[in-house]
Amino acid sequence: MFPQNRHNSNQRRYRVNIKSQKDFFSGLFYTVAGAAFAIGATNYSVGTGARMGPGYFPLLLGILLAVIGAFIMFKALTVETQSGDKIGSWAWKPLIFIIAGNLLFGILLAGLPSLGVPAMGLIVAIYGTTLVVSLAGDTFKLKEVLVLATILSIGSYGAFVMLLKLQFPVWPTFITG
Amino acid sequence: MELFDNLALGFGVAFTFQNLIYAFIGCLLGTLIGVLPGVGPVATIAMLLPATYALPPVAALIMLAGIYYGAQYGGSTTAILVNLPGEASSVVTMIDGYQMARKGRAGPALAAAGLGSFFAGCVGTLILAAFAGPLTEVAFKFGPAEYFSLMVLGLIGAVVLASGSLIKAVGMIVLGLLMGLIGTDVNSGVARFSFDIPELTDGVGFIVIAMGVFGYGEIISNLSKPEEDREVFTAKVTGLMPNAEDFKNMVPAVLRGTALGSALGILPGGGALLAAFAAYTIEKKTKIRPGEVPFGQGNIRGVAAPESANNSASQTSFIPLLTLGIPPNAVMALMVGAMTIHNIQPGPQVMTSNPELFWGLIASMWIGNAMLIILNLPLIGIWIKLLSVPYRWLFPAIVLFCAIGVYSTNNNTWDIWMVAMFGVIGYIFIKLGMEPAPLLLGFILGPMMEENLRRAMLLSRGDWSVFVTRPLSASLLAVALLLLIVVALPSIKSKREEAFVED
Numbered sequence: 001m002f003p004q005n006r007h008n009s010n011q012r013r014y015r016v017n018i019k020s021q022k023d024f025f026s027g028l029f030y031t032v033a034g035a036a037f038a039i040g041a042t043n044y045s046v047g048t049g050a051r052m053g054p055g056y057f058p059l060l061l062g063i064l065l066a067v068i069g070a071f072i073m074f075k076a077l078t079v080e081t082q083s084g085d086k087i088g089s090w091a092w093k094p095l096i097f098i099i100a101g102n103l104l105f106g107i108l109l110a111g112l113p114s115l116g117v118p119a120m121g122l123i124v125a126i127y128g129t130t131l132v133v134s135l136a137g138d139t140f141k142l143k144e145v146l147v148l149a150t151i152l153s154i155g156s157y158g159a160f161v162m163l164l165k166l167q168f169p170v171w172p173t174f175i176t177g
Numbered sequence: 178m179e180l181f182d183n184l185a186l187g188f189g190v191a192f193t194f195q196n197l198i199y200a201f202i203g204c205l206l207g208t209l210i211g212v213l214p215g216v217g218p219v220a221t222i223a224m225l226l227p228a229t230y231a232l233p234p235v236a237a238l239i240m241l242a243g244i245y246y247g248a249q250y251g252g253s254t255t256a257i258l259v260n261l262p263g264e265a266s267s268v269v270t271m272i273d274g275y276q277m278a279r280k281g282r283a284g285p286a287l288a289a290a291g292l293g294s295f296f297a298g299c300v301g302t303l304i305l306a307a308f309a310g311p312l313t314e315v316a317f318k319f320g321p322a323e324y325f326s327l328m329v330l331g332l333i334g335a336v337v338l339a340s341g342s343l344i345k346a347v348g349m350i351v352l353g354l355l356m357g358l359i360g361t362d363v364n365s366g367v368a369r370f371s372f373d374i375p376e377l378t379d380g381v382g383f384i385v386i387a388m389g390v391f392g393y394g395e396i397i398s399n400l401s402k403p404e405e406d407r408e409v410f411t412a413k414v415t416g417l418m419p420n421a422e423d424f425k426n427m428v429p430a431v432l433r434g435t436a437l438g439s440a441l442g443i444l445p446g447g448g449a450l451l452a453a454f455a456a457y458t459i460e461k462k463t464k465i466r467p468g469e470v471p472f473g474q475g476n477i478r479g480v481a482a483p484e485s486a487n488n489s490a491s492q493t494s495f496i497p498l499l500t501l502g503i504p505p506n507a508v509m510a511l512m513v514g515a516m517t518i519h520n521i522q523p524g525p526q527v528m529t530s531n532p533e534l535f536w537g538l539i540a541s542m543w544i545g546n547a548m549l550i551i552l553n554l555p556l557i558g559i560w561i562k563l564l565s566v567p568y569r570w571l572f573p574a575i576v577l578f579c580a581i582g583v584y585s586t587n588n589n590t591w592d593i594w595m596v597a598m599f600g601v602i603g604y605i606f607i608k609l610g611m612e613p614a615p616l617l618l619g620f621i622l623g624p625m626m627e628e629n630l631r632r633a634m635l636l637s638r639g640d641w642s643v644f645v646t647r648p649l650s651a652s653l654l655a656v657a658l659l660l661l662i663v664v665a666l667p668s669i670k671s672k673r674e675e676a677f678v679e680d
Contacts, residue, residue, distance in 0.1 A: 023342070023610075025609055026610065029605070029609065029611075030348045030351075033355070034351070034352075037355045037370070040370055041369075044362075044365075049639035049640075050634055050635060050638050052631045054365045055369075057626075058355060061354055061355050062355065065351040068348040071344060072342075075344075085610070087609065088608070090608070091397060091400065091401025091604075094396070094397045094401055095397050098397050098400075098600065099393070099601060102393070102576060102579075102580050102596060102597045102600065103594065105580040105584075106593035106594060107590075109584065109590065110584075110590045126577060129576065129580065130573045133572065133573040133576045134573050136400050137400060137569045144570075148570050148574070156581065159210075160585070167588055168584075168585075
């Protein structure tokens with residue numbers, strides 16, 4: 001539209017905007033993590049080079065990580081990328097169901113004594129986990145999932161409890177007592 | 178010749194029908210358990226260890242050798258088929274192995290891993306038998322400064338593994354080193370970064386990080402894609418065995434991996450791990466022949482070399498184990514535990530005071546290795562069938578086995594909460610384009626590096642120049658620097674090309 005259009009690419013270089021979203025946020029991740037480790041390390045005695053305390057190495061590495069992160073962020077703001085390296089949308093559904101299924105396994109298997117949740121044992125935990133985790137997929141057929149859970153229960157019982165004799169709570173505590 | 182006398186003595190002890198049966202059973206059990214995703218070799222051996230208590234020492238060692246090889250191969254199988262590393266050294270195998278599997282070439286990948294391991298194991302055994310004595314001298318030349326420099330070199334080597342940005346990979350290593358420091362500091366007894374949580378004073382488990390970052394992170398990322406372009410196995414399975422072309426690519430890689438592994442295995446402390454990483458690095462740097470698949474996309478050399486290096490290093494790592502008494506990795510530490518139960522104290526005296534046991538052990542490692550090939554080559558077809566299971570059934574099973582696996586290592590639900598956290602972190606890594614493989618290596622080497630840095634600095638009275646004034650340490654650091662420059666150069670070049678494209 002404007003005759004100055006051809007200068008646009010030059011101007012863009014000086015505007016402060018994120019050129020690579022992925023890199024910027026990974027740099028931020030490193031800086032925050034590095035700073036957290038470094039600050040945490042100051043709680044422990046740092047010591048001297050000849051006699052390093054427990055804080056020395058973590059402090060050193062924490063600062064290094066924070067600097068690396070800062071460098072990556074700086075680069076992400078200055079070096080052009082073709083597509084802007086967008087992070088894209090987060091897959092909340094699989095994220096939530098996979099993690100929830102995993103947590104549910106722990107809760108059902110051994111219970112939460114501090115909250116008074118009783119241990120339901122391995123078999124219940126397998127059914128619960130399989131059901132919840134399967135919800136993360138695109139298709140969910142209850143019948144199919146129940147068959148899968150049954151197969152996994154029998155297989156796990158055979159392999160882990162009978163063959164390997166691992167110490168799992170297998171049945172709910174209110175049944176076994 | 179003494180070498181053959183010794184080996185003959187060993188095989189005389191080990192090679193009985195009964196022992197072969199034990200080797201077979203051990204190998205079978207090890208493979209079956211080791212192949213479950215979420216159950217690595219360490220967990221497998223720990224689970225099966227009690228089964229060997231009742232046996233006489235030689236039979237027990239042979240069965241353990243079978244379990245060891247079976248578990249390790251089983252671990253490689255899961256790494257290749259479902260992209261889950263059971264132990265640190267399979268992280269490298271996974272990179273190209275999984276890509277081969279996705280392209281329908283899981284059979285050749287598994288065969289390459291098995292054949293490469295077997296060849297490397299044979300060479301390693303011979304080297305161990307021939308040079309056990311003189312090679313221990315080399316290990317004594319390594320002081321803390323040399324170890325530290327060696328680890329720096331290993332970590333720089335790991336950077337080369339990352340396909341993305343160099344600086345992001347370096348950050349990942351440092352993050353891994355820091356995470357490795359979580360837990361009780363061995364020197365002062367201070368619990369670092371543990372937030373007064375008793376479970377954290379023992380540190381974060383390797384399995385927990387591997388399962389969370391590689392297992393859950395990968396599954397979540399897979400499920401977020403539409404079904405048709407999901408990154409699982411769409412290609413048809415083509416052939417179970419490597420073809421002539423594969424062999425042509427494989428053989429030099431196996432030879433290089435074996436040589437490197439035999440050399441690095443002698444160094445105590447993570448020799449096998451470094452060997453696998455270094456072997457992959459070297460393969461990646463050697464020229465790709467026309468028509469060959471690039472690395473990271475399913476090159477058979479990327480499977481054969483690290484597997485061979487890992488295995489030959491496992492064999493030669495008996496040298497520091499038997500002379501300095503240092504187990505090179507967690508698996509070997511368990512083996513040492515098993516030996517002590519059978520009244521065998523690893524150390525220089527075993528070779529002289531108990532020669533039939535020492536050489537019997539070496540022979541049994543070879544028998545275990547051979548049994549693996551006999552058992553697993555026919556089984557490849559069955560493992561491949563695993564891939565035809567639809568993903569909607571596979572992923573709940575993987576999540577379940579991961580959860581069971583992490584729980585069973587400590588019988589503690591804490592690890593289940595931790596693996597959930599690392600699952601979220603793993604997904605973030607994928608979204609931000611951060612390669613997780615260097616993180617694991619840093620994590621493993623973190624505590625060792627700190628320990629050696631402390632010792633080296635204590636000995637030098639706080640003088641940092643010790644790392645460059647000691648010739649061996651200086652040359653290791655020089656190689657690391659060289660490697661860094663070599664890696665950095667192409668990236669500078671490609672950046673410049675990018676800039677040109679934009680202009």
